[in-house]
Amino acid sequence: MKRREVHVVIGAGIAGCLSALTRSRAGYDVIVLEEQQARSGGTYPVCTRTSNIVSENHSGAEYPFDPQSARDCLDGRIENERFFPELIYGGKTYSRIIASQSMMDDGHDIVGQCRTNMDVIRAHYAQRCEEDPANAVFGEPSVICREVPAVEGVDDVAAGFLTPQRGMNPVLVSTVLDWELRQCGVDFREGTRVGSVNRLADGRYEVACTAADGTGYTLVADQVGLCLATAAFGMAKRLNPDIEFPQLFMALREILYVDLPDGTDKNFTCLKLEDSYGGMLSPLNEHVAMIYHPPAAHVLNRVMDPVSCDPPAEYAHYLAEGHPEMRERARRTVDRLREFYPELRRSTVLGTYLKVAINTVSDSRVRRNIGVFGVHSGATMTVLPKWTMCAVNAKKELALALEHSRATGNMRPDEARDILAASTRACWETVPEWARKPELLTAQAKKHAANMNVPEALALRFSDVIGLSDAP
Numbered sequence: 001m002k003r004r005e006v007h008v009v010i011g012a013g014i015a016g017c018l019s020a021l022t023r024s025r026a027g028y029d030v031i032v033l034e035e036q037q038a039r040s041g042g043t044y045p046v047c048t049r050t051s052n053i054v055s056e057n058h059s060g061a062e063y064p065f066d067p068q069s070a071r072d073c074l075d076g077r078i079e080n081e082r083f084f085p086e087l088i089y090g091g092k093t094y095s096r097i098i099a100s101q102s103m104m105d106d107g108h109d110i111v112g113q114c115r116t117n118m119d120v121i122r123a124h125y126a127q128r129c130e131e132d133p134a135n136a137v138f139g140e141p142s143v144i145c146r147e148v149p150a151v152e153g154v155d156d157v158a159a160g161f162l163t164p165q166r167g168m169n170p171v172l173v174s175t176v177l178d179w180e181l182r183q184c185g186v187d188f189r190e191g192t193r194v195g196s197v198n199r200l201a202d203g204r205y206e207v208a209c210t211a212a213d214g215t216g217y218t219l220v221a222d223q224v225g226l227c228l229a230t231a232a233f234g235m236a237k238r239l240n241p242d243i244e245f246p247q248l249f250m251a252l253r254e255i256l257y258v259d260l261p262d263g264t265d266k267n268f269t270c271l272k273l274e275d276s277y278g279g280m281l282s283p284l285n286e287h288v289a290m291i292y293h294p295p296a297a298h299v300l301n302r303v304m305d306p307v308s309c310d311p312p313a314e315y316a317h318y319l320a321e322g323h324p325e326m327r328e329r330a331r332r333t334v335d336r337l338r339e340f341y342p343e344l345r346r347s348t349v350l351g352t353y354l355k356v357a358i359n360t361v362s363d364s365r366v367r368r369n370i371g372v373f374g375v376h377s378g379a380t381m382t383v384l385p386k387w388t389m390c391a392v393n394a395k396k397e398l399a400l401a402l403e404h405s406r407a408t409g410n411m412r413p414d415e416a417r418d419i420l421a422a423s424t425r426a427c428w429e430t431v432p433e434w435a436r437k438p439e440l441l442t443a444q445a446k447k448h449a450a451n452m453n454v455p456e457a458l459a460l461r462f463s464d465v466i467g468l469s470d471a472p
Contacts, residue, residue: 003410004027004028004029005028005029005222005223005405005410006028006029006031006219006220006221006222007023007028007029007030007031007221007222007223007224007225007401008030008031008032008033008205008207008219008221008223008224008225009023009030009031009032009033009224009225009227010033010194010197010207010224010225010226010227010228010232010235011033011034011226011227011228011229011231011232012032012034012036012044012045012046012047012048012188012190012227013046013047013048013049013050013051013227013228013229013384014047014051014054014173014177014384014387014390015227015229015382015383015384015390015393015394016032016034016225016227016228016382017032017046017047017177017180017181018177018390018391018393018394019225019227019382019394019397019398020032020181020184020186020225021177021180021181021184021186021394021427022394022395022397022398022423022424023225023398023401023423024181024184024185024186025184025422025423025424025425026398026401026402026419026420026422026423027419028222028223028401029187030184030186030187031186031187031189031219031221032181032186032187032188032189033189033192033194033207033209034046034188034189034190034191034192035191035192035193035194036048036049036190036191036451037190037191037212038190038451039450039451040447040448040450040451041447042447043178043444043447043448043451044178044181044182044188044190045190045451046174046177046178046181046448046451047170047173047174047177047448047452048451048452048453049229050229050230050355050356051170051174051387051452052170052353052452052453052454053170053255053257053290053353053355053454054168054170054355054386054387058073058076058077058165058386058388059073059074059077059095059121059163059164059165060072060073060074060077060117060120060121061095061097061114061117061118061121061145061161061163061165061271062097062165062271062273063117064110064113064114064116064117064273065113067116067117067120069369070117070120070121070124071120071124072369072388072389073386073388073389074121074124074125074128075124075128075392076369076386076388076389076390076391076392077164077165077166077388078125078128078135078137079391079392079395080168080387080388080390080391081137081138082134082137082391082426083391083424083426083427084168084173084176084391084426084427085176085426085427085428085431087172087176087428087435087441087461088168088169088172088173088176089166089167089168089169094162094163094164094165094166094268095162095163095164095165095166095167095268095269095270095271096148096151096160096161096162096163096268096269096270096271097114097160097161097162097163097165097271097273098151098154098157098159098160098161098270098271098272098273098278098340099111099114099157099158099159099160099161099273100156100157100158100272100273100277100278101156101157101158102156102277103158103273103277104158110158110273111158111159114159114161114273115147115159118145118147118161118163121144121145121163122141122142122144122145123141125138125141125144126141129141138164144163144164145161145162145163145164146161146162147159147160147161147162148160148161148162153341153342154270154272154340154341155339155340156272156277156278156339156340165268165269166268166269167268167269167282167283167284168387169284169285169458169461170452170454170458171445171448171449171452171454171458171459172445172459172461174445174448174451174452175441175444175445175448176427176428177427178448179428179432179435180427180428189209189211190212191211191212192209192210192211192212193209193210194207194208194209194235195208195209195210195216196208196238197224197226197235197238197239197379198239199239199376199379200220203377203378203408204220204221204222204378205220205221205222205223205224205378205379206218206219206220207219207220207221207224222378222408222410223378223379223380223401223404223405224378224379224380225379225380225381225382225397225401226239226375226379226380226381226382227381227382229356229358229383229384230250230311230315230356230358231310231311232381232382232383233245233248233304233309233310233311233381233383234308234309234310234311235381236309236373236375236379236381237308237309239375239376239379240375240376240379243373243375245304245306245309245373246360246370247303247304247306247360248303248304248358248359248360248370249301249302249303249304249358249359249360249361250301250302250303250304250311250312250315250356250357250358250359251298251299251300251301251356251357251358251359252299252300252301252302252312252315252318252319252323252354252355252356253292253297253298253299253354253355253356253357254296254297254299254323254326254329254330254333254352254353254354255290255291255292255297255352255353255354255355256290256291256292256330256333256334256349256350256351256352256353257288257289257290257291257349257350257351257353257454257455257458258288258289258290258291258334258344258347258348258349258350259287259288259347259348259350259455259457260283260286260287260288260289260343260344260347261346261347261348262343262345262346263286263287263343264283264286264289264343265286266281266283266343267283267462269281269282269283270282270341272340276294276295278293278337278340279291279292279293279294279297279333279336279337279340280292280293281337281340281341281343281344283343283462284457284458285457285458285460285461285462286460286462286463287457287460288350288455288457288458288460289343289344289347291333291334291337291344292333293332293333293336293337295332295336296329296330296332296333296336297329297333299318299323299325299329299354300312300314300315302315311356315356318354319354319356322354323354326352326354327352330349330352334347334349350455350457351453351454351455353454357385358370358383358385359385369385369386369389369392369393370383370384370385371383371389371393371396372393372396372397372400374400377404377407378401378404378408380397380400380401382394382397391424394424395420395424398420398423398424399416399420402415402416402419402420403416438461441461442459442460442461445458445459445460446459
């Protein structure tokens, strides 16, 4: 690189953290601006908002009505497997997709849809393995998905399928990313509010900031990355009024963390398909799970304002103050899912969370990857409808940043490919010594659980012996 560039990344969710990591590895000087402040000493406040309750690393099997999303998710799943250390999965290997008999009885051929989708996944995985043998992270294509005749302990089953989907423990992800950010020397500024981003006459960007103590200052950056989830759209529109986005639906949803007093030996996510016929049970360890029931969870669904690109006005209030139906919706979720999952018979709710899910259509069974936008030359925006796409999108965003550096003469044309490959290498190639000791790892993860305002029990991993009988 002929001249080191200063890059400002706004937002320290999963998208912002990966943007900062890959940019720093590429040789850029990176500053991360995050509005939240850490509650625990010696940690960065990463993944504290929408990212704090997302745990799925989908292989696409949950989208039987949407083959393209299935392919996208499988691509993301492959990249995540190569990027993140085994630690974040807590022992989870396979997930169950459960097709509902009552859905079949009502005239929806969910079993046929699932079988067709499994064929889509196998074929796409085979293609990816042929392109690059390193993509064969799940084994042979012919065996990565299989149908099981029955699902013990779960009622209303027409068919069950095992797929290479894995849950990602958000607290352990944050613990990994915090370490990586420090190792890369990223300048992380917590408690910093961004007022505006403006493009200067010379092509650089001026970022107006307010520090935690109320002091205002500006940063001048060669490039910027907008990674603020739903808030990024409005910031991008103000930076470039001519940018166009597809029609986007912003669904306000309720997700729960519950305890598992009787424990669980399920080391994989269980999905019941679809809508009123079931819901999700995703154990993070023996003691706590994330659950989700669409009829109770889907609070509101609004279209993003096409002019301002701001989220619906009432969402800000509900996200800050809660929704008046939260407790009732939580009760309905637990009551309904107890019909399917005996592990929940004595569960209590540990935490209730609202999030905004972004989709390109009103039907939640169809979800396209929104991905990375080029807002301006040298300015990008990354939006993650699902964590599954985080490593894929980070790679795409870095490619845009490298192209801008090449176009401005700061990088030789032959450098970009090698830099891209080196910058998207796996995290924790050298595992920190404290992470090898369970008690120290748990203590560090508990700090991130506090930052993220999620139950402390998420800091625990599945025991090594859990789930051995569940392997396909």
